[in-house]
Amino acid sequence: MTVSEKTSASASVPAGMESGYRPGYEVAAERILEYVVRTGLQPGDRLPTEKDLADEVEMSRTVVREAVKILSALGRLSVQKGRGIYVSMPEQSSWQQSLANFLPADLRQVDELFEFRRHLETTTANLAAQRATPAQVKAVREAAQESTRAAQEGDIHAFTLADEIFHTGIAAAGANMFFASTVDAVRRLQRQVMTIGMAGVAGGSLQVAAAQHEAIAEAIAAGEAGRAEALMAEHIDMTAQQFQQEIWRRVVPGDDTHA
Secondary structure, eight states, X not given: OOHHHHHHHHHTSOTTOTTOOOOHHHHHXXXXXXXXXXXXXXXXXXXXXXHHHHHHHTSOHHHHHHHHHXXXXXXXXXXXXXXXXXXXXXXXXXXXXXXXXXXXTOHHHXXXXXXXXXXXXXXXHHHHHHHOOHHHHHHHHHHHHHHHHHHHHXXXXXXXXXXXXXXXXXXXXXXXXXXXXXXHHHHHHHHHIIIIIOSXXXXXXXXXXXXXXXXXXXXXXXXXXXXXXXXXXXXXXXXXXXXXXXXXXXXXXXXXXXX
């Protein structure tokens, strides 16, 4: 390892751990992944040659070669002999498989979806109340207000758009990319329920949901994490009950015992 690579490894150690040591290939692997993200490379895209990649990450070819081997073993890169280095195609995880197998008119699966969503979005509401920037608070408030306008006009399409912006805005304000991406995935499934399991919602419920949006937005703006969490739980519980009742009505026509 060169002196500069030793220095780079030391500089990459988190604060408070300056005495630690990181091998150059670990630093190179980190920089290669950063390069992939920074340049917007997608699965199947080709990376520069080993020499050019070494120049990009400012490390030696030997160290970069070791880093590429590690990233290949981890499934992040694919080395194709005679062709070059590529961003790997991700393997389908059990989570992705569950998304592919989701049945939007299956009451049990809808129950599971909302059970998961409740835990997920109460947490993001709590985090958003603690971490939201002024711009994010403004965006969440505006989405809540737009949902109120749409509800008053009985415009389901406009309400659905505002609802989407509201919930994803809160997830983004939670400042955790894993929560934000999972909220997005779960809401994609909910859109399937809306489209296939129940085409539209009862107009009377929109104004209640919009009022809940506004209350949640104000709790986040005030930094009241516990209140934001509790209000989000109430909101999702109400939505879940409406979905369940509507799906049951459509699956078992004429049975009003679950209404």
